[in-house]
Amino acid sequence: MNKPKPMQILLVDHDPSNLLSLEAMLEDLDHPMVRVNSGEEALRILQEQDIALILMDVHMSGIDGIETAQLIRSREATLHTPIIFITGESGSEEIIRRAYALGGVDYLIKPLVPEILRDKVHTFMAKQYVALSLIQSERSLLRILEQHTDGVLIVNDQDTIVYFNDQAGSLLKQSEDQLKKALFGRAHQRDTICELELVNASEELKIVEMRSMEIEWKGDPALLITLRDITQEKKINSMKTEFVSVASHELRTPLSNITEAVSQVIDGLYGEVSQEQQAILGIAHRNCKRLGRLIRDLLDISRIESGKVVFNRIFVDVGTLFLKVCDSFKETASERKIELIHEVGGDVPLAFADADRLEQVLVNLIGNAFKFTPSGGRIAVKAGIEGGCIRCVVSDTGIGMSPEQTEKIFEKFESGNSAAHGGDSGTGLGLAIAQQLVRLHGGDLWAESELGQGSQLIFRLPDYQSEVGLLECLAERIAKADAGHTRTSLMGISLNEWPELQARYGAAASLFFRKLGEVLTEGIHAEVNVWCLEDSGELVIVSDACVNRFPLIQQEILYRYEKYRFLMNQKPMEFGLRLATVCHPCDAAGAPQLRGLLRERVSNAILLVNTPKTVLIVDDEKHIVQLFERYFQHKSIRVIKAYNGEQALELAARDMPDLILLDMVLPGISGYEVIECLKEKIGTSHIPKIIVTGTDVTRMKIDEGQISIPVLRKPIEMDTLFAQVYKLLDMEEIEVSSP
Amino acid sequence: MSAEKQAVRILVVDDDSDVRLLLGGRLRRNGYEVVAAEDGESAVQIVRQENPALILLDLGLPKMDGFDVCRMLKADPATRRIPIIVLSAKSQQTDRDRASALGADGYMAKPFDPGVLLEEIRNLTE
Numbered sequence: 001m002n003k004p005k006p007m008q009i010l011l012v013d014h015d016p017s018n019l020l021s022l023e024a025m026l027e028d029l030d031h032p033m034v035r036v037n038s039g040e041e042a043l044r045i046l047q048e049q050d051i052a053l054i055l056m057d058v059h060m061s062g063i064d065g066i067e068t069a070q071l072i073r074s075r076e077a078t079l080h081t082p083i084i085f086i087t088g089e090s091g092s093e094e095i096i097r098r099a100y101a102l103g104g105v106d107y108l109i110k111p112l113v114p115e116i117l118r119d120k121v122h123t124f125m126a127k128q129y130v131a132l133s134l135i136q137s138e139r140s141l142l143r144i145l146e147q148h149t150d151g152v153l154i155v156n157d158q159d160t161i162v163y164f165n166d167q168a169g170s171l172l173k174q175s176e177d178q179l180k181k182a183l184f185g186r187a188h189q190r191d192t193i194c195e196l197e198l199v200n201a202s203e204e205l206k207i208v209e210m211r212s213m214e215i216e217w218k219g220d221p222a223l224l225i226t227l228r229d230i231t232q233e234k235k236i237n238s239m240k241t242e243f244v245s246v247a248s249h250e251l252r253t254p255l256s257n258i259t260e261a262v263s264q265v266i267d268g269l270y271g272e273v274s275q276e277q278q279a280i281l282g283i284a285h286r287n288c289k290r291l292g293r294l295i296r297d298l299l300d301i302s303r304i305e306s307g308k309v310v311f312n313r314i315f316v317d318v319g320t321l322f323l324k325v326c327d328s329f330k331e332t333a334s335e336r337k338i339e340l341i342h343e344v345g346g347d348v349p350l351a352f353a354d355a356d357r358l359e360q361v362l363v364n365l366i367g368n369a370f371k372f373t374p375s376g377g378r379i380a381v382k383a384g385i386e387g388g389c390i391r392c393v394v395s396d397t398g399i400g401m402s403p404e405q406t407e408k409i410f411e412k413f414e415s416g417n418s419a420a421h422g423g424d425s426g427t428g429l430g431l432a433i434a435q436q437l438v439r440l441h442g443g444d445l446w447a448e449s450e451l452g453q454g455s456q457l458i459f460r461l462p463d464y465q466s467e468v469g470l471l472e473c474l475a476e477r478i479a480k481a482d483a484g485h486t487r488t489s490l491m492g493i494s495l496n497e498w499p500e501l502q503a504r505y506g507a508a509a510s511l512f513f514r515k516l517g518e519v520l521t522e523g524i525h526a527e528v529n530v531w532c533l534e535d536s537g538e539l540v541i542v543s544d545a546c547v548n549r550f551p552l553i554q555q556e557i558l559y560r561y562e563k564y565r566f567l568m569n570q571k572p573m574e575f576g577l578r579l580a581t582v583c584h585p586c587d588a589a590g591a592p593q594l595r596g597l598l599r600e601r602v603s604n605a606i607l608l609v610n611t612p613k614t615v616l617i618v619d620d621e622k623h624i625v626q627l628f629e630r631y632f633q634h635k636s637i638r639v640i641k642a643y644n645g646e647q648a649l650e651l652a653a654r655d656m657p658d659l660i661l662l663d664m665v666l667p668g669i670s671g672y673e674v675i676e677c678l679k680e681k682i683g684t685s686h687i688p689k690i691i692v693t694g695t696d697v698t699r700m701k702i703d704e705g706q707i708s709i710p711v712l713r714k715p716i717e718m719d720t721l722f723a724q725v726y727k728l729l730d731m732e733e734i735e736v737s738s739p
Numbered sequence: 740m741s742a743e744k745q746a747v748r749i750l751v752v753d754d755d756s757d758v759r760l761l762l763g764g765r766l767r768r769n770g771y772e773v774v775a776a777e778d779g780e781s782a783v784q785i786v787r788q789e790n791p792a793l794i795l796l797d798l799g800l801p802k803m804d805g806f807d808v809c810r811m812l813k814a815d816p817a818t819r820r821i822p823i824i825v826l827s828a829k830s831q832q833t834d835r836d837r838a839s840a841l842g843a844d845g846y847m848a849k850p851f852d853p854g855v856l857l858e859e860i861r862n863l864t865e
Contacts, residue, residue: 252828253755256849260761263853269768292850299830679816 007052007125007132008032012042012068013086014060022055022086025114026121039068046078052128053121058087058095058107066095069102080131082124084108151208151227154217162217171206171229195230207231237306244302248295255295259288290427297429301412304436309357316355318383318390319344325362326381329370338373340366342381351390351461357437361445364430365394365457372398372455389443389460401449409447410435434459613729614638616657618648618674619692620666628661631718637725645669649677652684659728664693675709688728692716746772747864750791752782752808753826754800762795762826765853771860779803783811786818792864796843798827798834806841813842822863826851 009031013019019035026033034049036042039060045051054072058065065085072078085099085107099105106124108117142163145152151168155161195209209228214221262284265273273281303309322342333340351358362381369379377397384391401409413428438445438459449455617628620643629639640655642648645666652660660678664671671691678684691711710724749771751762759775766773774789776782778801786794794812798805805825812818824845825838835846845859 249828252830252849253758256828256851257755257757257761259850260765260853261757264761264765267853269764288850296830303831685819 006032007128008034008049009121009125010042010045010051010054010056011035012037012039012054012056012060012065014038014057018057022112022117025112025117029118029122029125031125039063039065039071042068043071046072046075046081051078051081052132053124054081054083055121056083056085058085058099066098066102069099069105073102082106082128084120084124086110086112148226151229153225153227154215155223155225156217157221157223162222168227171208171227205231207234241302241306244298248299248302251295252292255288255291259285259292262288294427294429297427297433300433301429301436304433304440309437309440316351316353316358318348318351318392321355321359321362322381322383325359325366328363329366332370333379336370336373337375338370339378340381341378344383345385347385348383348390349385349463351441353441353461358441361434361437361459362392362394364434365459368430368457369394369396369398369455372396374398385463386460388463390463391458391460393456393458395454395456397454400451400453400455401447402451406447406449406455410445431457613659614640614655614657615725616640616642616648616651616655616660618642618645618660618666618671619663620644621663624663631722637729645671645674648674652678652687653681656684657687659725660687660689662689662691664691690721690724690728692721746770747793748772748774748789748791749860749864750782750785750789750794751775752777752779752794752800752805753797754778755797758797765857766860769857777801779805779808782808786812786821791821793860794821794823795826795860796823798825798829798838806837809838809841809843824856824859824863826856 009026011019011022011033013022013035014037016037019037023033023035031052034045034051036045039062042054042056046054056065056068060068063071065087069083069085072081072083083099083102083105085105086109087095087107088110096107099107106120108120145163145165148165148167151171152163152165153161153168154163195207197205197207207230209230211226211228213224213226215224216222217224262281264270266278266281266285322344326340326342329340332338366379366381373379373396379394379396382393382395410431412432435445438461441461443459443461445457445459447455447457615632615637617625617632617639618641619625619628622643625641625643629641632639640651640657642651645668648660648662648666649669651657662671662674666674669677671693675689678687678689689709691709692714693711710728712721712724747770749766751759751766751773752775753759753762754777756777759777763773763775774785774791776785780802782794782796782800783803785791796805796808800808803811805827809823809825812821812823819842822844823842824847825843826847826849827834828849830848838846844863847856847859
């Protein structure tokens, strides 16, 4: 296969003696030769056999050499076959000109000098050998591509598909146009691997892993794209996850019963238990707990792997969290005589993380350290800032690990050798879970250790309060996000109390708003367009991102909002944020029509993160409302006002205040009825209330269910009022003014 | 500790008879009076008849699931104030959030810590 077939030379001359002498001269070159006496015969041979070089006399009876050559060139297969003309007329320039015009020719003048002829033929044959080898290797490359189990496409730099194999065709079962539509936009992310969903002609959804690589194709830059059908793989994977989840759940129920039965006996509920019995039951109990942990961790890892973990991310003070977690290990530390210290630098920024999950990471790491640290040892938990990241280290003075072990500890069920220290046997999943959780927070977790020197488990989290950290993290998240089909969606942000803000801050408010628009959307997504609707205090964001990507964009916007608020040192009350998403396919031109819809949604939107506390003041006397309002605003509490019962109910349902200050005597619906109506609705039944009244309301008059509502008599002592307000709002005065 | 306490009535709702037996035993020995229901419909019925001081509620129940029981009891002014602790093998945050949105007062995943459960019951019935 490697060597091209033997290369034949075709000799064409009407004179048989000339043919014989030609053949004799070329004998030494060791090429098979075919002799013919006419142009017609030459053409017939060329149709039947592979010829590498033609030597042809110009003057022949029938069609002459030049005409024959023209016919040879008209056939695709012999378009490039080299021809050497042999002519007796040295001066026939016209013939030579016509011969050269055909391309790929040379000529020799009789009488022939054998050395020159051999040299010329040899040179031509060597060139031809290289050309044929190239064609051969290109053919075998195509054969490999053709039989490749992955779909292979080659796209040139004009985005034209210049080659695709059967597999690619059948995988996609689409016309070239559809194929282009499905691939492009993505294929330009060179040297990348990504997953994409394609619907083939039989309406089946295929999940495909696409890799693209820059190559040279026939001398021009091109892109080699391979498509691997991973639909089945994905399906099996999700079945596995589903199985783990269901199995874990089914295991919990009987385990719970066994655990409870054993602990009831241990607790002596059914009579005294001897020390020996206690010890034996203790084994059962410990192993129940262990099985419980295993199930919990299995569920955790399967949720993480299936991407089902939902994070509730807020700004978390790492120091406080460390203190809390270390406190929970205090008892273990003193039992095991291990010194547990924690050190958090004063400059450590807040981490933007799910507090419970971050706690889980720390618990897993510290728990792991306890497993490998002997009595009298030391475990230190430290946090500092390094290279725009929050760096946390859990170090121990334990047995340490070899480099091979260091790599393996994050694999599932790789719990090392802990028996030596009698620690709680782990599930072998703790470190894997911790690593995954940190990665899902945009950070990384790794181990550094030496045998006998103790170990350090280190994790880094991006510093969302630094511009670099934020941008890097966003870039990474966006790169990971799956871009979807083109479908425009609309999203809106509205600032609470925009008219008030404008009145208070004037041009500065507008500037802030525009700046906020920039900050919020900058770099989030290339396909996002933003309109600042200054008159209504809304930012309308139009994106043709896939609808299922919207939660991600929404999340990014929230990060940015939080971050911006930090930078500007804004009190939360001044820029409460409402975010509404309207997932509505439309084109950009249709967006204005959607603004109305958006506005409606925005005003009904759920209040998100860190919005200020809101108090609804209900009183028919305006001056009293104003008085309260001033006091509340002074304490950075947002105020909404109602002057009668109907209005109170409407505002309570719409704005869901955190507290209602309610006058009992109102025109129309009375205060009592307001309380009853609020109780009836799930959305408002939980809102705490303070009754403020001039009439003599005693608790006797209010039915049993309202007995817990505090009643304040007019004239109101403001200190008493705020003592109640703070209690009900779960606030402390000092904390109100800073975010 | 429970001698001077007037028997506080607790309703245990679980389709697993072992759970009813075990929880019943634990609670009785801690001075509580226990009534039990094995499905959602009878749970609602028993709540109305027996007026328990607290409900321990499983989520996966026949006839009417725990979420619906919770929704129904919390919507009725006569039963709204009875604290409900969900006790379920479901441990996902979404289940917790859903139960809490429906008005459940507590949530414990199985296997549970009996000490923590008793404390939670004490807090909610005092």
